[in-house]
Amino acid sequence: MIEKNQTGADVAGRPLPELTEENRFFWTSGADNQLRVQECQSCSALIHPPVPVCRYCRGQQMGVRDVSGYATLIGFTVNHRFGLPGMPPPYVIAQVALEDDPRVRLTTNAIECDPDSLELGMRMEVVFQQEEDVWLPLFRPTAEQGTPAPLPVDEVEPEQVWRYVRPMVSQDKFEDKVAITGVGMSQIGRRLMRPPLSLTIEACERAIADAGLTLDDIDGLSTYPGGGPTGPFGEGGMTALESALGIRPTWYNGGMETFGPGGSVIAAMLAVASGLARHVLCFRTVWEATHGEYVKQGKLSPMIGSGRTTSWQIPFGALSAAHTLAQNAQRHFHRYGTTRETLGWIALNQRANAELEPTAIYRDKMTMEDYLSARTITTPFGLYDCDVPCDAATAVIVSARDAAEDLAKPPVYVEAVGTQIIERLDWDQSTLTHEPQVLGQAAHMWSRTTLQPQDIDVAQLYDGFTFNCLSWIEALGFCGIGEAKDFLDGGKNIARDGLIPINTHGGQLSHGRTHGMGLIHEAVIQLRGEGGARQVADAKTAVASSGGLTPSGVVLLRNYA
Structure with a gap:
């Protein structure tokens, strides 16, 4: 029947x-x-x-x-x-x-x-x-219900991910041939009602000026997610920017199937290291807040509606990454004893850091009571477990190392990247207890460096949701798998003066959803010592992660040659 x-x-x-x-x-x-x-x-x-x-x-x-x-x-x-x-x-x-x-x-x-x-x-x-x-x-x-069954075993258990990391193809690392020489961010805010391409141009001009370059020096463009029907997540891609500025790049890149939202930067490193370009301008634009307002006004259509879909999740109302990650968080709670308060310490840390960053969208003080009493989004996530939709563009310039030494700002060098896919890509078939596409990339990064987690001075970890950040903390070895509850308790270990300062500008939870590129921007600011009141003393190394669920990437940066 x-x-x-x-x-x-x-x-x-x-x-x-x-x-x-x-x-x-x-x-x-x-x-x-x-x-x-x-x-x-x-x-x-x-x-x-x-x-x-x-x-x-x-x-x-x-x-x-x-x-x-x-x-x-x-x-x-x-x-x-x-x-x-x-x-x-x-x-x-x-x-x-x-x-x-x-x-x-x-x-x-x-x-x-x-x-x-x-x-x-x-x-x-x-x-x-x-x-x-x-x-x-x-x-x-x-x-009839018997004793609850145990969770199924992951295809790759979190503790065993390192077994699947491929060895380096060559000891000649492409990371040693590149540097980050400029960063820029546009105006950031809620419902700025500005065309997204204008935000892109503003961020790019600021990055070029920051590096002491001119538009004529730029011979490469790299972006995520590129052109196409990306709605509130882009300005039209490389084509739109090149058409506006007339850069005539010798190399360009754009697309979603890359190393997370910040994958454009890793792709640019490969292009520069191979000699295809000397200075690649990487950019990422979001205009979620304005797009949402236009949808409310009936000027734009929502991205998801009725009709037919190729998704295996949307027919059941699972239309947000929140719906997948909420279940991963629930399983982490179930297996390791994590609680909502554990996630709350991440949200409170980001808010405390945002209080010191004038451009952050959320800067009011927040207590654990505020966090726990906020309206529910999708259990166990409440409002403050979710990042802040905003309008902003971020730009990063990747240059050849031999071209970086004489530019306007001290170069930031690349120690290692992590990109390997080890876990399944299908959201509901992948890792059960952590955000998928985090464990493998983290293990891959550590295989490309002699540095270890205790050598890292500051971490800018993707926090589209609090649970993303928790997953990266464990994946990168700042605490053991399943140990986040104790590590995060009280928030001291991740504070600016803690064992590993995390998301020093407020992250995406409080500064705004700049989709990974803002984290790379903040890592560079910290390594230059330009963080002002939020600066971590004597920061020499920084890790910045980008994405998860979809393919992701992570980069390890340093400020010394």
Whole structure:
């Protein structure tokens, strides 16, 4: 029997999956009330999402298997903030691991239950909900519940990531051939109502002046995410900037499949080290606040609405990275005893640092009570677990090392980068207890340097959410895996005078969501000693991370040759 409207909402207009020859068997399997998943006919592994090759044995004989429809609840979050047509909040987004093969996880909605009664490890069963030509597999707790099952084992356990790091191809490091010579940031604020390209040009001009260069010296451009329909996350890419300024670069780069939002900087290092360019201008622009205001005024359309989607998450209302990371945080809580207060110390640290940075968007004092009592976004995240949407552009200039010595500011040198993908890329199939695409990149970076975590003076760690920052703290070895609760307790270890000062300008949680590039900007400011009241004394080394979930990157910088 097919159940309908189990979320209790008017489902008209809910985003539905786009049916293709590759996925039709999955999205229509509920027509006869039987869940089906792709199977490798060589090794019998279940594969999801469906692909033409098995990731386990590399076999290419793929088929479809009828599965039991029973699963283990391995994550859930109650969404209070985000809504979609036909899906007004609150509703429960969940992840389940199939009993037939726990390596397969489905994003779904938990239905016919009190969210407060849900518990990790519960046994769940599929219930299909038909919408047009799609049968959505939703899950409810089974009538009989035994002892909760343990969380499934990650394909790569966090403590074992280092085993998968590839050795250096050559001892001749490209990092030794480059330096950062200029940084610039535009005006930053909420709803500036300025064209995004004007912010880009302002940041780029400031970076060029900071380096003591001219536009004619710039022979490379690098950006993220590049051109295309990026909505509030860009100005039109390299094409837009080159058309405005007429730079005529010998090398250029733009795109989302790179080393996180700051991946443009690492790509520029490679171009400079190879001799394709001498001075590459890297830039990143966001105008989320203004874009949101235009959407409210009806002048722009929202990026996600009703209709068809290729996503495996959006049909269940999981439209934000918050919905994935909230479940990773929940599992970290479950396995290691972390609490909301643990995340709160990160938010409070960033706010305390922002109080000393005049350009920060949030500068008012914040207490733990303020943090804990803020409105819920998606459990366990509240308002202050989330970064601040803003309008801003950031620019960084990467130069050849031999060209950097005589410029306006002392160069900042590159000790190492970390870029290797070790964990699965699919958000709901990847690392359970940490932000995916953090552990592997961190381990890769340490393989390219003789420096160790205790040698780092300041860390600018990606904090789109508090849990991102916690994941980087553990991944980079500032404390052990699962030890963040004790390490962060009281906030002393990450304060400006602590063991490892973190996000000294307020980070994205308080300074503003500059999407990783602002963290590189702040690392350079600290290594130059230009931080003013927030300056960390005698800072010689800095690590700056960029992204996570999507491919990410991390760079280790120093101010000495």
